[in-house]
Amino acid sequence: MFQKILIANRGEIACRVAATARRLAIRTVAVYSEADAGAKHVAACDEAVAIGASPPRESYLRWERIIEAARRTGAQAIHPGYGFLSENEDFAQACAEAGIVFIGPPASAIQAMGLKAEAKQLMERAGVPLVPGYHGARQEPAFLRAEAERIGFPVLIKASAGGGGKGMRAVESAADFDAALASCQREAASSFGDDSVLVEKYVQRPRHIEIQVFGDRHGNYLWLFERDCSVQRRHQKVLEEAPAPGLSPALRRQMGEAAVAAARAVGYVGAGTVEFIVEQSEAGMSFFFMEMNTRLQVEHPVTEAITGLDLVEWQLRVAAGEPLPLSQDALRIDGHAIEARICAENPENDFLPSTGTLQVYRKPPAASFERAPVRIDDGVREGDTVSPFYDSMLAKLIVHGATREEALARLDAALARFHVVGLSTNVQFLRQVVRSDSFATARLDTALIARERDALFGQHPVSLPLAAAAAVAATLREEQHLQGADPFSRRDGWRSHGPARRRFAFEFEGEPAGAELVYEHGGGLRLEVGGNPLALAFDPTGEHGLDLRLGDARERITVYTQGEVDHVFTDQGAAAIVSLDLLAHAGEGHAEAGRLTAPMPGKLVSFAVRAGDTVRKGQALAVMEAMKMEHTIAAPADGTVAELLYAPGDQVAEGAELLRLTTA
Template identity: 55%
Template sequence: MIKKLLIANRGEIACRVIRSARQMGIATVAVYSDADRRAPHVKMADEAVHIGPAPARESYLVADRIIKAAKDTGADAIHPGYGFLSENAGFARECAKNDIIFVGPSPEAIDAMGLKDRAKALMEKAGVPVTPGYHGENQDPDFLKEQADQIGYPVLIKAVAGGGGKGMRKVEKSADFAAALDSCKREAASSFGDVNVLIEKYITSPRHIEVQVFGDSHGQVIHLFERDCSLQRRHQKVLEEAPAPGMSAAVREAMCSAAVRAAQAVNYAGAGTVEFIVDGSGELRADGFYFMEMNTRLQVEHPVTEMVTGLDLVKLQLEVAAGGKVPPQDEITLSGHAIEARLYAEDPATGFLPSTGPLTLLSLPEWQRAIRVDSGVEQGGEVTMFYDPMIAKIIAHGEDRTDAIDRLVDAIDSDVGVWPVRTNAGFLRAALSHGEFRAGDVYTGFIEKHLDALVPTGTPVLHFAAAGLAALSETGDPVDPWSRRSGFRLNAPARLETVFDSAGERCVVRLNEGDIAVGGQRITVRGVHDASDAVTYAELADDSGASLTAIVDHRADGWLVTLRGQSILVRPFGAGADIDALAGGDAIKAPMPGKLLSLSVKEGDTVTKGQTLAVMEAMKMEMALTAPRDGVIETVNAAEGQQVNEGDVLIALAEEAG
């Protein structure tokens, strides 16, 4: 039995592991960087050890410091979580050398599955179907391009050591291959320290379905059924669910059996996930899936499996690591349906750029029978530029898929609020409510196809309406704004109106008898209630007639309206309404804090609209900064390798001739 467990990770997964360890009576040790001194996982653990500066490469990725922290605190086991050192075979070996239990598979299994090219060759030998492509050692760019040309476009370039959507590029035509390869290798070197890649045929109607497997040191391997992770953006999972929509018993048996064979091929012990790319052009078929990779760790989306099986996967990890056995396969059953939404600190309106800063407001659903929330931040904390920008995972369980979707949408509507950090909550809600998704028509290109419909643009009229009700109502319980005499007009209904601004968007809000007009739309008002001097509840009806409750926080700088998961500041027009754009016009500004990787222009250069001028890296993501119009470079205010802040003017174009 493990007595003291060090968690070599941070954020929500560290909190998650601590919860299960505590229930098992295992003492816990947290590690933290400068940026995480006051983080929730540090407060939750029995002990905490400082391991270095904020950048992960100087703290969470320094294996020696993690090992020393374990030895200094007397921890007999280390749980790596996911990311960081979780799939580092060298780290697993160092744990063994120091008589510390590594809560994960053997170093040999990590090595076997860690590089995609070798793993695919191994899977072919084990009888697991693999995607057509080139997985060899020749990394000459011209040779790789020849292979891609032979495979046929579109193709995927993938870092052999990649994961999490990093080091991956889709290439549509031969002419784009060289530039995509350079970008992929650069990102792979930054994220994984390995520039080698493989080339795969891109399945044109793909679904991403993975199987949770578990092995023990006694030679047993079981599966815990499948998860569908098809809804992705830039190869990063957004919504995950179990079981997979449209999965028949025959296909489930074929896929889960293949996953078990994959794990058995490397004598796997611990939690792992075998990921398949699936032909989604029609009904799922037993011969229509291909091995993509195996993640030799716990997955971010493991809660959906826990909710449909009733198992605690972290508890099972700790038991197996201590020499225990996995349960028999016939004891694992499916119950209902579960869906997980990843709430990220990012702004869909700016291309999903990460959003950093203090969390002055953080409202999340409370745990209950059918709703679970895993989070590693708290109100008053901060989202920094150093780590993944995920705020929380919100998971709903229902009797069936429709029930689970409805519960998750309701949880977002009722209980999610974040400010001033921007989030993807409105985007998540739109995806969950989309007709195709609700019908089970899921595929990896879903978000790209429906992006315009899923990304909220501007301030929703309901937010303006709620701010109007709060601003134009007098205090009372309940409030009746139409009883105010200040809107009196001779021989006409009473009318009150004001002008609001939200991020530079101006809107006239007018109270009439029985409804509220926002611009050209009329919205039914169900009631207004002042909860306190600072908070008003505005009850409205949407287009379908469904009742909605907006929480309106009265602030010195305006009204912070939280509705359907989106928190938006609405102000009286003229109060700070001038908002600088982050790009456009004559200035190319840094969209977020980060590092300038490359600069491809100098003063005096002539550029065309859309031309890449520079490439930035922030939060492990590369982004190209492009020219907003044709013109001539007037000034360059930054250099390659420089750290820049959000809003810094990096490059300026000369003014256009009048």
């Protein structure tokens, strides 16, 4: 076994590899960029080496610097994690030439499977079913558009060298093809250094089911069952579970054997994932090869949960030359596991990534072993800053239960106790997905989020009266803490006789709101919101907790106050309510119409208009790139472009005015 390894990655996967290595008495070396100098993964390792500036192309994608760091520190092997260089055959080959073990497949296997088009051709020769499409080398836009018309719309454009939803677009008609192709190629070049794409038929009602495979240097291969990854947004996975609901043992075996055949065909070594599109019809399910990811996957913990195995340990042992620890016959499925990706993004604003400081980062109780009822893999800590340079994922929440129903209940309860303040996250959106009829009843396909849109977006599980009561109770608790011993120094509205009234002004869900607190002569409290008076009482439970009684309802809530904003977390959901000091906000007005600003920090990729152009509401004006994804900014109304304020390639801050639009 290795004495020391270098982890050529960041975030939760670097922390996870470091934890497994520590258990095996292997020392670890972290690499880090300027933005990650104080990151959790740096502290998790025994040594750390700086490798460059914050952008990935100046640090985590500079494999020569990573190999030099391994040489200087005496690391015998490099674990690439996932993303970045994990599927780069040049990096794997450079490791071999430097006498350093690459903890993954040989460069030849990465090359064979890394380019989607070539991999499809290989699978076609091996007799694995393929989705109809074009997987060739010609990349002229007119030719690809003609191929899309031959295949028949809708089609899916996919980056040949890609993964994780980068460089992927569904296209409904020929009129939209050229713009989608250009966007895919830019995103693919930015993320993978290769702008080539393939075009496939967009399968209706597809499920995304993948098979975990493993191979060793002794010619042994096996598959560790499947994962359903159908719940996606922007072609990126949101929830993953194992085993796949409704998959018959016969189909599971067919897919597993096909996945092993694919791995065997390229002499695969280590952990890999063969991904299939599964078409659902009245006749049953049929599967088509989609791609092979020649690395460990983000969602590998659900496989660990149902098998009780540590796949990172398997990676290390296989890379060290050991045979696979088990045979196919020894593997069993135990229970059901679900993983939720906790991301810094705003689902209500088209999942735009969010950056900022994790002012509050509180997690549900969890354990680290494979079959833990609740497990959390993360790469951040409270107080960390989330930058625009890397992927938006903060953590993975994994639950395991005897049945899918038990796992679902456990996941919702754990999400309710996952509290993040300081930037937008998808935690509440995940709760809505888990509770949706489609997910709860396992009616799964990649269109689930679009199908359940009305139930998933614009939901307000915390009512105004409850949010106002929580904000008022938090204020009173703080005042009680500050008040003196004698009654005349009290700050809670106490009077020597008769009731007293106290008015509160709020902003809730973007709308102004008010509440009136009545101090009863007998010592009780009554809160009036919208003309509805309800008795109010509360008891503190810990630093931020409250046992709140409002009318006949009793709620255990948690309130974190950040400036004027109270962030309220309940069993039903979460909300933010702003306490307004009307004097402090006097004179403030709305932003002038026609000011178009950057919704997040990032790079301005291009403008689709010039000064003087007339535009229609909804027309694309500009494209920005942040957290490795492109985002289109559209016109909010009909008008004329007055001025462009930046140039393509410029880095812009969140809120920066990009262009001025004169509206009618």
